[in-house]
Amino acid sequence: MPKxxxxxxxxxxxxxxxxxLALNLFEYYRSFCESENYVLLDCDISYxxxxxxxxxxxxxxxxxxxxxxHILREKCILCKVCEKACHxxxxxxxxxxxxxxxxxxxxxxxxxCLNTCRHAAIVPRDHKIGKYMVSELEEKTFLIDAGQDVxxxxxxxxxxxxxxxxxxxxxxxxxxxxxxxxxxxxxIYDADLLIxxxxxxxxxxxxxxxxxxxxxxxxxxxxxxxxxxxxxxVHVHEYAIQHNIPIIYEMPFDEKFQLTGMxxxxxxxxxxxxxxxxxxxxxxxxxxxxx
Amino acid sequence: MSAIAFTGGRGNEGLxxxxxxxxxxxxxxxxxxxxxxxxxxxxxxxPQNVRKRPVPSIPRFNFDADxxxxxxxxxxxxxxxxxxxxxxxxxxxxxxxxxxxxCIRWCPLSVLQFEYDDDVLLSYAESRYGxxxxxxxxxxxxxxxxxxxxxxxxxxxxxxxxxxxxxxxRLPRGQGEAAAIAxxxxxxxxxVTAPYPYALADLKSLxxxxxxxxxxxxxxxxxxxxxxxxxxxxxxxxCQGEGIPVAGKIPYDPLFPEAEQLGLSVIxxxxxxxxxxxxxxxxxxxxxxxxxxx
Ligand code: SF4
Ligand code: SF4
Ligand code: SF4
Ligand code: SF4
Numbered sequence: 001m002p003k004x005x006x007x008x009x010x011x012x013x014x015x016x017x018x019x020x021l022a023l024n025l026f027e028y029y030r031s032f033c034e035s036e037n038y039v040l041l042d043c044d045i046s047y048x049x050x051x052x053x054x055x056x057x058x059x060x061x062x063x064x065x066x067x068x069x070h071i072l073r074e075k076c077i078l079c080k081v082c083e084k085a086c087h088x089x090x091x092x093x094x095x096x097x098x099x100x101x102x103x104x105x106x107x108x109x110x111x112x113c114l115n116t117c118r119h120a121a122i123v124p125r126d127h128k129i130g131k132y133m134v135s136e137l138e139e140k141t142f143l144i145d146a147g148q149d150v151x152x153x154x155x156x157x158x159x160x161x162x163x164x165x166x167x168x169x170x171x172x173x174x175x176x177x178x179x180x181x182x183x184x185x186x187x188i189y190d191a192d193l194l195i196x197x198x199x200x201x202x203x204x205x206x207x208x209x210x211x212x213x214x215x216x217x218x219x220x221x222x223x224x225x226x227x228x229x230x231x232x233x234v235h236v237h238e239y240a241i242q243h244n245i246p247i248i249y250e251m252p253f254d255e256k257f258q259l260t261g262m263x264x265x266x267x268x269x270x271x272x273x274x275x276x277x278x279x280x281x282x283x284x285x286x287x288x289x290x291x
Numbered sequence: 292m293s294a295i296a297f298t299g300g301r302g303n304e305g306l307x308x309x310x311x312x313x314x315x316x317x318x319x320x321x322x323x324x325x326x327x328x329x330x331x332x333x334x335x336x337x338p339q340n341v342r343k344r345p346v347p348s349i350p351r352f353n354f355d356a357d358x359x360x361x362x363x364x365x366x367x368x369x370x371x372x373x374x375x376x377x378x379x380x381x382x383x384x385x386x387x388x389x390x391x392x393x394c395i396r397w398c399p400l401s402v403l404q405f406e407y408d409d410d411v412l413l414s415y416a417e418s419r420y421g422x423x424x425x426x427x428x429x430x431x432x433x434x435x436x437x438x439x440x441x442x443x444x445x446x447x448x449x450x451x452x453x454x455x456x457x458x459x460x461r462l463p464r465g466q467g468e469a470a471a472i473a474x475x476x477x478x479x480x481x482x483v484t485a486p487y488p489y490a491l492a493d494l495k496s497l498x499x500x501x502x503x504x505x506x507x508x509x510x511x512x513x514x515x516x517x518x519x520x521x522x523x524x525x526x527x528x529x530c531q532g533e534g535i536p537v538a539g540k541i542p543y544d545p546l547f548p549e550a551e552q553l554g555l556s557v558i559x560x561x562x563x564x565x566x567x568x569x570x571x572x573x574x575x576x577x578x579x580x581x582x583x584x585x
Binding site: 012013014015017044046047049052053067085087088108109110111112115148151152153155156157160178179180181182183184185186189201228230253255259261262263264 | 300301302303304305307327328329330331370371372384386387389390391392393396429430431432433435464465466467468469485486487488489492493496514516518519522543545548551552
């Protein structure tokens with residue numbers, strides 16, 4: 001199966017409005033661009049946003065598993081090697097009760113302990129670490145998101161599983177988890193095009209120089225969409241020139257657009273005023289992808 | 292001494308702008324900024340006189356691409372998909388690596404090695420509201436609980452040394468272990484919500500979260516506007532039903548982004564408008580509640 005076209009909306013800081021832009025661009029592509037099917041991937045597991053803007057139909061849930069240690073007490077000689085190997089304090093050997101205890105709540109399923117036991121007292125066992133849902137929105141249009149109950153330490157593997165699922169579709173828009181930590185990087189990893197949403201007002205305060213090398217390693221192509229502009233966003237332009245990343249659009253600060261978002265509406269669906277903005281964005285995206 | 296933990300949900304609620312205003316109104320306070328992303332609040336706080344100190348972390352994994360002989364022995368070993376093959380090259384996706392060490396045992400050239408990374412730095416700074424603790428290093432979810440504890444411990448020491456009686460904690464985004472550590476250590480939790488379509492769901496889960504951490508929270512409804520009055524009522528009614536005090540309703544006002552652009556709190560920018568008087572009133576309500584608790 002050919003790899004789908006994947007566009008990831010990303011912001012290094014939360015509250016830049018990237019979810020709303022992702023929803024609008026998705027709606028635009030779904031209405032005007034031909035594809036076999038369309039999928040919207042909400043990688044912000046801590047706070048799934050997109051479903052609140054959409055009419056979400058029946059969901060199909062998939063559980064995600066990972067290997068954790070299971071300790072065979074009868075074989076264990078309490079040598080403590082595994083306790084030392086675990087960086088997360090999930091294996092404890094208590095002298096008083098003379099046995100090894102495994103604390104599932106602390107285990108990140110890294111597998112370090114599985115390598116260490118020389119007495120075959122540790123065997124891998126699958127544990128459920130989270131789940132994700134594929135919901136039908138409209139014909140040929142789907143949403144993939146996860147339950148908020150996935151513990152943060154499993155966000156990277158659960159996002160990996162969600163992305164693997166999305167590879168079965170032909171057009172993918174990802175709403176990444178904002179930030180710079182591993183979970184955010186996983187949401188954008190391997191995307192064909194990264195759209196970094198920069199808030200014109202707060203961009204000056206970010207120490208952007210550290211972000212870029214990662215972004216270029218993580219994604220095939222990059223672009224910047226400036227949001228909520230009032231006046232010329234000088235700092236973002238400087239940054240774009242310095243790092244040679246094209247700016248695909250400058251979205252003006254528009255109270256109406258903000259308020260439609262607050263009211264749970266997708267602007268391009270309700271109001272034709274915004275279509276020309278997304279026309280421009282889509283044609284700039286095409287230029288970058290073909291360059 | 293009192294510690295107030297503030298949380299905003301997913302990040303559109305305007306918490307940074309409100310926290311900078313509360314910092315201004317509180318007189319001197321210590322701020323522990325525990326969000327592990329770039330923070331709008333930091334820009335508003337304008338940290339000065341920054342000192343940085345490394346914090347011990349768990350090992351990171353180091354891949355020295357120049358020394359790799361491309362034998363690909365490590366490829367299938369990694370269960371976390373952190374090692375991939377692109378043509379004749381090994382690509383190492385650091386963000387997926389859990390430092391389990393399996394690959395080390397297979398690499399004939401010891402190209403793969405553990406190293407203890409002292410990139411994680413804790414910053415101590417001064418702001419116009421008082422001392423400020425934060426990190427601008429990248430801290431992954433796996434390491435956030437430990438880092439949160441370090442920030443809070445240092446913040447409390449700072450309070451003792453400098454004889455400051457109030458601590459404001461900005462909770463990490465989300466409701467994971469790091470957020471729970473910080474919320475449990477505070478005397479009160481303030482949830483800032485705003486009438487977005489997902490607000491009620493977020494608010495419910497944050498109320499549950501703060502109850503688990505031992506607090507009946509206080510709620511602030513931000514960004515109230517004639518066009519979202521129905522949603523605002525829904526939030527208000529929910530709070531009433533649960534017996535949760537609403538400390539204030541703050542109007543949606545372009546004054547907030549204007550002030551933010553200049554790096555100011557809304558109180559410093561224009562202290563005599565509807566929205567600033569709502570902010571002041573909210574702060575009085577929060578302070579009274581804290582005084583009753585402590
Ligand atoms: S899998 Fe990793 S985190 Fe879990 S117990 Fe083993 S070493 Fe510790
Ligand atoms: S390494 Fe094996 S034998 Fe040693 S304490 Fe752990 S489980 Fe027991
Ligand atoms: S240490 Fe473990 S997770 Fe990291 S690259 Fe090696 S095998 Fe993969
Ligand atoms: S085992 Fe070592 S030398 Fe071989 S491909 Fe992996 S990193 Fe390179």
